[in-house]
Amino acid sequence: MTNLDIFLWIIFPYISLTIFILGHIYRYNTDQFGWTAKSSQFLEQKRLRFGSTVFHWGIIFVFFGHVGGLLIPKLWFDTIGITDDMYHFGAIWFGGLAGLAVVIGGFFLFLRRVAVKRIVKNSSVSDYVALIMLGIVVLVGFTNTAGYTATGGSFDYRVTIGPWLREILTLRPSEGMVLAMAQAPIGFKLHVSLAFVLFAIWPFTRLVHVFSLPLKYLNRNYVVYRNIKPYHKTKVAEKKEIN
Amino acid sequence: MKIKAQFGMVMNLDKCIGCHTCSVTCSNTWTNRPGTEYMYWNNVETKPGVGYPKEWENNDEKKGGWHLKNGKLELKAGGKFSKLINIFYNKDLVEIDDYYEPWTYDYENLVNSPEKDHQPVARPKSQLTGEYMDITWGPNWEDDLAGAHETGKNDPNMRNLDEQIKFEFEETFMMYLPRICEHCQNPSCVSSCPSGAMYKREEDGIVLVDQDSCRSWRFCMTGCPYKKVYFNWKTNKAEKCTFCFPRIENGQPTICSETCVGRLRYIGIVLYDADKVLEAASVEDEKDLYEAQLGTFLDPFDPVIQKEAVKQGIPEDWIEAAQKSPVYKLAVEQKIALPLHPEYRTMPMVWYIPPLSPFMNALGGQVDSLSPDVIFPTINQFRIPIDYLASLFTAGDTGVIKKVLRKLVAMRTYMRAVQLNKPFDHSILEAAGMTEEVAEEMYQLSAIAKYEDRYVIPKSHREDSGDMFSHQGNAGFEFMEACRSCMGGGQEADPLEYYESGFWRELDESSPKGV
Numbered sequence: 001m002t003n004l005d006i007f008l009w010i011i012f013p014y015i016s017l018t019i020f021i022l023g024h025i026y027r028y029n030t031d032q033f034g035w036t037a038k039s040s041q042f043l044e045q046k047r048l049r050f051g052s053t054v055f056h057w058g059i060i061f062v063f064f065g066h067v068g069g070l071l072i073p074k075l076w077f078d079t080i081g082i083t084d085d086m087y088h089f090g091a092i093w094f095g096g097l098a099g100l101a102v103v104i105g106g107f108f109l110f111l112r113r114v115a116v117k118r119i120v121k122n123s124s125v126s127d128y129v130a131l132i133m134l135g136i137v138v139l140v141g142f143t144n145t146a147g148y149t150a151t152g153g154s155f156d157y158r159v160t161i162g163p164w165l166r167e168i169l170t171l172r173p174s175e176g177m178v179l180a181m182a183q184a185p186i187g188f189k190l191h192v193s194l195a196f197v198l199f200a201i202w203p204f205t206r207l208v209h210v211f212s213l214p215l216k217y218l219n220r221n222y223v224v225y226r227n228i229k230p231y232h233k234t235k236v237a238e239k240k241e242i243n
Numbered sequence: 244m245k246i247k248a249q250f251g252m253v254m255n256l257d258k259c260i261g262c263h264t265c266s267v268t269c270s271n272t273w274t275n276r277p278g279t280e281y282m283y284w285n286n287v288e289t290k291p292g293v294g295y296p297k298e299w300e301n302n303d304e305k306k307g308g309w310h311l312k313n314g315k316l317e318l319k320a321g322g323k324f325s326k327l328i329n330i331f332y333n334k335d336l337v338e339i340d341d342y343y344e345p346w347t348y349d350y351e352n353l354v355n356s357p358e359k360d361h362q363p364v365a366r367p368k369s370q371l372t373g374e375y376m377d378i379t380w381g382p383n384w385e386d387d388l389a390g391a392h393e394t395g396k397n398d399p400n401m402r403n404l405d406e407q408i409k410f411e412f413e414e415t416f417m418m419y420l421p422r423i424c425e426h427c428q429n430p431s432c433v434s435s436c437p438s439g440a441m442y443k444r445e446e447d448g449i450v451l452v453d454q455d456s457c458r459s460w461r462f463c464m465t466g467c468p469y470k471k472v473y474f475n476w477k478t479n480k481a482e483k484c485t486f487c488f489p490r491i492e493n494g495q496p497t498i499c500s501e502t503c504v505g506r507l508r509y510i511g512i513v514l515y516d517a518d519k520v521l522e523a524a525s526v527e528d529e530k531d532l533y534e535a536q537l538g539t540f541l542d543p544f545d546p547v548i549q550k551e552a553v554k555q556g557i558p559e560d561w562i563e564a565a566q567k568s569p570v571y572k573l574a575v576e577q578k579i580a581l582p583l584h585p586e587y588r589t590m591p592m593v594w595y596i597p598p599l600s601p602f603m604n605a606l607g608g609q610v611d612s613l614s615p616d617v618i619f620p621t622i623n624q625f626r627i628p629i630d631y632l633a634s635l636f637t638a639g640d641t642g643v644i645k646k647v648l649r650k651l652v653a654m655r656t657y658m659r660a661v662q663l664n665k666p667f668d669h670s671i672l673e674a675a676g677m678t679e680e681v682a683e684e685m686y687q688l689s690a691i692a693k694y695e696d697r698y699v700i701p702k703s704h705r706e707d708s709g710d711m712f713s714h715q716g717n718a719g720f721e722f723m724e725a726c727r728s729c730m731g732g733g734q735e736a737d738p739l740e741y742y743e744s745g746f747w748r749e750l751d752e753s754s755p756k757g758v
């Protein structure tokens with residue numbers, strides 16, 4: 001275990017996660033006004049349609065794929081009778097397709113952002129940084145799936161990266177897993193490290209919109225009322241919505 | 244019965260001269276910031292025409308407002324679940340080009356240009372890209388029917404008219420339609436906002452966007468059938484007409500009303516029963532929506548209503564204001580003001596007295612010797628077709644329009660007779676369903692009303708609300724965050740003080756922020 005390994009697989013992830021968490025808290029408390037998805041559909045929508053839809057549905061599946069592959073222990077799959085072959089089939093085909101959607105959708109979003117004049121002129125540095133960093137992480141990740149796992153690579157991230165990540169997240173990193181990371185193929189190492197770079201910049205970009213998915217809308221009344229003034233405090237709890 | 248007070252406006256279209264003063268003063272007050280320069284919260288359209296944005300009335304396509312789905316009221320653009328599924332791309336969004344691409348001019352060239360054979364010119368430059376552009380559409384492109392021979396046929400209100408009266412040159416007609424946000428009783432913009440950033444004010448019905456809670460999901464713009472929620476393309480947030488609430492809270496009229504050259508605007512409150520709104524907005528036949536909305540308004544002179552209103556916390560002076568309200572008089576008592584496009588089912592609160600067209604013209608020279616048999620049939624020959632007005636104000640019910648026009652004609656003929664000391668055939672008033680007193684009252688309010696009669700605006704009760712300054716920044720457009728606490732020495736707002744409503748309670752106990 002070299003110092004570099006310790007830095008890459010223990011220190012840096014913790015720095016990144018700390019920035020991720022504190023950054024979000026800080027931004028949420030100081031910059032409600034900037035906490036948005038920054039929709040640019042009003043300026044251009046023909047190209048956005050394909051790019052945004054494909055990218056987002058892709059990344060949602062990719063997210064759940066990561067939960068399934070990394071956060072849920074392999075043992076759990078074994079227990080409910082999902083064999084390695086079944087898992088790999090799913091990971092390669094569904095994971096691969098979702099990854100492809102993200103890559104293509106993201107590429108369209110990128111093209112739009114650098115080619116459509118109105119969008120170019122109205123993009124901030126953070127818009128580019130977020131999109132490009134995301135693009136790099138996704139491309140490396142997709143290369144791993146398509147170029148390594150699917151072609152029969154012997155590295156199993158479910159017994160290496162997975163447990164390592166769970167150890168990191170539960171605050172008890174072990175030497176064994178750090179070593180396993182150190183021996184992972186370069187593509188995987190790159191993907192993980194770059195992802196932690198992305199997490200560190202995340203709170204300072206438009207990516208914060210991910211945490212604002214308005215699920216509350218589903219069981220809210222349609223019309224929202226707010227009071228200007230606290231008159232008649234006694235009636236507070238009364239629901240002030242009509243339909 | 245849940246009694247609420249609600250501000251409303253009435254505009255008397257006969258008096259609009261299409262000067263756009265209202266649009267300009269509004270724009271100077273509210274939308275002179277980058278990203279908002281294309282917005283006209285108040286705009287004045289020449290009808291017929293496609294309007295601003297293009298074809299906003301075509302809600303079969305634009306999907307604004309509500310419709311009945313299996314007998315139940317539902318957003319036309321789709322319900323809550325469908326919104327979340329389509330959140331990555333709003334398939335019904337109106338683009339900026341439908342309003343127009345904002346531009347400025349290269350003024351510097353006029354000063355800096357070297358000596359040349361020709362005069363230097365200031366070329367138009369897009370404010371979106373900074374590049375030179377050709378202007379092909381603007382906020383007011385169809386002013387006074389300019390180009391209407393091309394665009395006018397796309398006006399959705401023309402669908403119901405006979406082919407031949409449409410655009411034959413001789414028959415061409417026009418009218419002005421000044422528009423602001425309707426501050427609807429059943430606002431579909433508020434209902435379309437997934438993050439709950441839009442809200443209707445409990446006390447006065449004003450509909451606002453909380454700039455801090457808006458998350459850029461851009462569904463409100465589709466939701467509003469009048470297309471009166473705008474997107475600030477610099478801040479990526481929704482903005483809309485505020486009914487000039489800082490002025491209103493102080494008892495002053497909105498800036499568009501204050502500066503209206505034709506003095507055609509009226510502002511007042513109505514009391515209404517919030518429990519009846521859903522039912523009224525859900526009546527099956529579109530033509531019944533006007534009456535249904537009238538049915539939600541409460542009689543401020545009825546002692547039972549007054550008692551109940553006080554019990555429910557409506558201040559006494561607001562009840563008094565409701566009695567003096569010109570909106571109540573014109574819409575409910577005299578029944579000459581009508582809602583714009585009631586078929587959108589949002590129950591709009593800016594109502595209009597329809598224009599009469601050049602009325603003396605239609606009657607020829609015989610105006611003083613008229614009987615109802617002569618006078619009322621001419622209504623059908625007015626320049627502005629009844630069908631057209633019906634399409635704007637009554638979901639196609641021509642009967643209501645005729646009734647209103649009759650009243651207006653009867654009032655005018657009566658007043659003409661009075662002022663010229665001529666004999667008057669009283670059956671004209673009777674046939675219009677009016678008495679002399681009503682005619683006199685209508686005349687007072689629509690022709691010579693003073694400032695205090697046109698604007699009956701009860702002040703917001705500051706004594707209950709602590710320091711109103713500290714409310715700034717929670718609503719409206721105060722997004723210079725840093726200065727929140729330095730305004731007028733105002734104390735820091737305790738968010739709980741201001742957001743009592745059930746909705747925000749559920750989300751976050753301690754602050755007005757959204758998800």
Ligand code: HEM
Nearest residue numbers: 037038039040041052056059109113131210213330331460
């Ligand atoms: C949780 C569910 C999510 C929702 C509801 C959502 C919604 C949106 C919306 C409404 C936009 C603006 C589109 C427009 O211009 O109109 C957007 C843009 C964007 N989203 Fe998401 N998003 C979600 C998840 C994600 C995730 C997980 C990522 C990536 C990690 C992501 C990355 C982006 C990026 C990069 C853009 C900017 C695209 C551009 O360059 O224009 N989103 N999102």
Ligand code: SF4
Nearest residue numbers: 424425426427432467
């Ligand atoms: S007119 Fe105003 S209140 Fe009514 S739906 Fe449109 S924005 Fe909302």
Ligand code: SF4
Nearest residue numbers: 259262263265503505
């Ligand atoms: S200021 Fe008054 S008269 Fe002039 S366009 Fe506006 S509403 Fe009409």
